[in-house]
Amino acid sequence: MVLDTIIVFLVSLIVGTLGIYVGVSLATNEAIGFGGAALTALLGALAWGLVSFFVGWLPLVGALLALVAWVGVINLRHAGGWATAALIGVVAWLVASAALYALTLAGLVSASAVGIPGV
Template identity: 40%
Template sequence: MPVSASMIIGLEDRLLTFAVNLLIGGMALHVGTHVVSDTREYAHAVLTALLGALVWALLEPVPLLGGLLAVVAWVAVVKWRYRHGWVRSSAVGIAAWAAAVVVLAALELAGIGSVSTLGVPGA
């Protein structure tokens, strides 16, 4: 099957959407870590968001307990990447979720409603 120009443009659009969603998720996680504890650099938060999104994508489809397993695994990723305990990592998650909701609401008000957060569950 030959590759058409529309396939390449479609791929570019999907990659751009992925990158924007990941950067927003990383920003929310960066804000969450800043609120709860000492923060690291933004790139650390973006990589953590990517790893958290991968764990979420793998576990969330599991029947019955997928959502619970995915949340626990996501918090475990934050715990591992930031060297916090379970309570502080959970607090980072709550703060990151709140930051993501605020950013998404602001983007919606600005007329940009087609973005989401990658790496922050439930936002």
């Protein structure tokens, strides 16, 4: 059971990292490694989780603040400002969703990714 949890976490983190990696690569001129993308995914998941824990119970506002925190982490970690960070987030969400859809169709995982909200 613990091994299953670790495997699900790692697969989710890899998918989230892939999304961030592609988003940063497409939206900026920044040279990013997979390790940097993984750190962004982990920090973004942590920010999302903490904000959701404290204000997630607020209808609409809680989810919006969690999303702003996630984009804020991307903004802090990567060049380009808030608009670029939001674009990175959208690309990351699309990439992670597509990857998880393919893995789900193959019967390998259920649809969720660490570091990408709503996926």
